[in-house]
Amino acid sequence: MGPLGGLRIVEIAGIGPGPFCAMMLADMGADVIRVDRADRVRGEDPDQPPADIMNRGRRSIGVDLKSSDGIEVVMRLVASSDALIEGFRPGVAERLGVGPDECLARNPALVYGRMTGWGQNGPYAPRAGHDINYVALSGTLDAIGRVDSGPVPPLNLVGDFGGGGAYLAFGIVCAVLEARTSGTGQVVDAAMVDGAASLATFLHGLRAIGIWDDQRGTNMLDTGAHYYDVYECADGKYVSVGSIEPQFYAELREKLQLDDPKWDAQNDKRQWPALKAELAEIFKTRTRDEWCELIEGSDVCFAPVLTMTEAPSHPHNLARGTFTEVAGVVQPRPAPRFSRTDGEILRPPPHAGQHSDEVLAECGFDLDEVAELRSAGAVA
Numbered sequence: 001m002g003p004l005g006g007l008r009i010v011e012i013a014g015i016g017p018g019p020f021c022a023m024m025l026a027d028m029g030a031d032v033i034r035v036d037r038a039d040r041v042r043g044e045d046p047d048q049p050p051a052d053i054m055n056r057g058r059r060s061i062g063v064d065l066k067s068s069d070g071i072e073v074v075m076r077l078v079a080s081s082d083a084l085i086e087g088f089r090p091g092v093a094e095r096l097g098v099g100p101d102e103c104l105a106r107n108p109a110l111v112y113g114r115m116t117g118w119g120q121n122g123p124y125a126p127r128a129g130h131d132i133n134y135v136a137l138s139g140t141l142d143a144i145g146r147v148d149s150g151p152v153p154p155l156n157l158v159g160d161f162g163g164g165g166a167y168l169a170f171g172i173v174c175a176v177l178e179a180r181t182s183g184t185g186q187v188v189d190a191a192m193v194d195g196a197a198s199l200a201t202f203l204h205g206l207r208a209i210g211i212w213d214d215q216r217g218t219n220m221l222d223t224g225a226h227y228y229d230v231y232e233c234a235d236g237k238y239v240s241v242g243s244i245e246p247q248f249y250a251e252l253r254e255k256l257q258l259d260d261p262k263w264d265a266q267n268d269k270r271q272w273p274a275l276k277a278e279l280a281e282i283f284k285t286r287t288r289d290e291w292c293e294l295i296e297g298s299d300v301c302f303a304p305v306l307t308m309t310e311a312p313s314h315p316h317n318l319a320r321g322t323f324t325e326v327a328g329v330v331q332p333r334p335a336p337r338f339s340r341t342d343g344e345i346l347r348p349p350p351h352a353g354q355h356s357d358e359v360l361a362e363c364g365f366d367l368d369e370v371a372e373l374r375s376a377g378a379v380a
Contacts, residue, residue, distance in 0.1 A: 002029025002334075002343040007176065010035060010077045011058065012065075012098070013352075014087035016131070016156070017164030017192065018115045019054050022085055024169040026057030027334030027343045033081075033359055034350065035074060038064040041353030041380035049348035053331045057346045061360070062353025062380035069378035071097045076363045078103045082179075083111035083172050089128075090120050100187050110185040111175040115168050117159070119191030131159035131192065138163070138196035143203060147217030147224065163195025218269065220244065226276035227252060227266065230305055231283035238305035239283065239291050252300045256282055353380045 007030040011022040026032040034055065041062035044050075061077075064070040075098075078084060084103060086093050093099045093114075100112045117134040118124040124137070132153050135141040145152040168190035179185050206212035206219075218224040227243040243252040249266050252258070256279075265271050283291065288304050295302045306314060312323035312330050324333045327348040334343030356379050360370050373379040 001341060002027065003338055003341045004173070005029035005341070007031065007083070008033070008081040009172075010074065010081045010084040012074075012084070012086040012088075012093075013037065013060075014115070016087075016160045017168065017190075018085055018087035020161050020165030021113070021115065021168040021172070021190075022058060023054050023056060024166065025172065026346060029341070029343065029346075032058040033077060033355075034058045034060045035063050035065075035077070036060050036352035038062040038070070038353070038377060038380040041356075042351065043353075044351040046351060046354055049327050050351060051329060052349050053326070053329055055349035056326065056331070058350055059347075059355035059359060060350035060352055061356045064378050064380075065096050065098070067376065067378045068097075069373055069376055073360070073363075073365075073373065073379060074098055075102070075106050076365070077359070078110060079106050080363065081107065081110065082176050083113055085113045085115065085168070085172070087115040090116065090125050104185055108185060109179045109183055111172055111179060111188060112185065113168050113172045113175075113188045113190065115164060115190050117164075117192045119194060120189045124193075131156035131164075134159040134163070134192035135196045138193050138200070140196045140200045143200070143214075143216055143222060145216045145222070147215070149217070151216070158199060159192040159196050163197075163199055164190065164192040167195040167198070220267075224269070224272060225267075226272050226279050229276065229279075231280055233286060233288040233291060234284055235287040235289075237288035239288055239295075240303050240305055241279075242301040244301070248299055248301050251298055252302075255295050255298060255300055356380065 004025060007025070009022065009025055009030050009032045011018065011032050011034045013019075013034055013036045022032050022034065061073075063073050065074070086098070094101075103110055103112055114120060116125070117129040118127065132141070135153070135158050136151070140158060141151045141153065144154055168188065171188040171190055175186055175188050203212055207214075212219050216222055220228055223229045227241060227249055230238045230240050232238055241252065243249040246266070253263055262271065263275065286294070292304050311317055317323060321333055323330055324345065325331070326345050329348075334345065357370060360373070360379065365373070370379075
């Protein structure tokens with residue numbers, strides 16, 4: 001059992017950050033029941049799980065949320081659960097009849113987790129959006145990119161998963177801990193714009209003390225510095241260098257034989273472009289593997305830039321067990337690690353509605369009630 005063993009979470013199926021939050025909780029041992037739409041139940045073979053590994057670790061029940069009987073099924077789940085996750089636009093859950101007021105009336109200790117991009121209030125709240133928009137409005141996107149580029153979207157890691165799903169998971173665990181003391185639940189309003197802003201707290205601090213420039217690509221951590229960047233090698237592959245501290249920078253110089261006094265001025269921003277251009281030419285003289293042979297094992301702060309195909313087989317990742325294989329799919333293992341109650345992928349992703357009968361029985365529905373629900377189309 002992981003550290004969240006004994007916790008029951010109801011997840012109203014969605015996309016992106018909500019499922020990622022549910023995955024994090026399930027990886028840590030929570031019993032997460034995913035409420036999928038009844039019309040998406042196809043009766044697929046449970047021995048051939050779907051490939052959407054972000055849905056791993058859960059059980060699924062198919063429910064028609066537009067049916068009063070279906071809503072009652074969700075409420076029966078809520079009554080015996082610690083938390084609920086929903087990712088609708090503001091007001092949608094209330095219109096369906098599964099909003100915070102209804103759920104907390106059924107279970108006063110429930111933690112009601114809401115995942116949105118813009119949050120539950122504010123001028124943008126009712127509008128559609130995606131990760132890129134939320135990160136943009138947070139001020140974080142503008143800082144990401146090179147000096148000669150516009151802002152570069154960091155995949156959907158900063159908004160959807162870092163600023164969204166991970167913050168909601170943290171918020172839910174915080175609120176559950178508080179509810180166990182107070183006996184009273186509450187709403188967790190997780191907005192990706194808030195989370196993306198929070199992730200950049202360190203940079204706001206650097207700006208406040210005058211060592212971060214709003215011009216992207218001119219600072220120590222945004223590819224401005226020659227000692228903190230990725231460099232192309234002779235074989236077209238890349239390596240990463242992060243020799244920030246003087247002792248690590250000295251080791252970089254020793255490994256690359258950078259003896260000229262011009263390399264002494266490590267933090268003279270005026271010299272960075274020329275030093276970077278020279279480093280780029282040096283790194284093109286060897287393949288990535290040759291650079292690894294020379295530098296790996298040192299304190300240069302160096303690593304090869306691996307593809308997602310390569311990463312699982314790197315010796316360090318193998319030693320750590322960073323990746324695992326479940327149902328034939330290689331995927332990241334639950335993180336972080338615990339010495340006594342480590343996380344575990346409890347099961348592969350479920351098909352929609354795969355566990356409907358099992359979950360209904362746990363909630364106290366007898367066989368006749370289940371048959372009636374099926375006949376009415378309230379569950380599938």
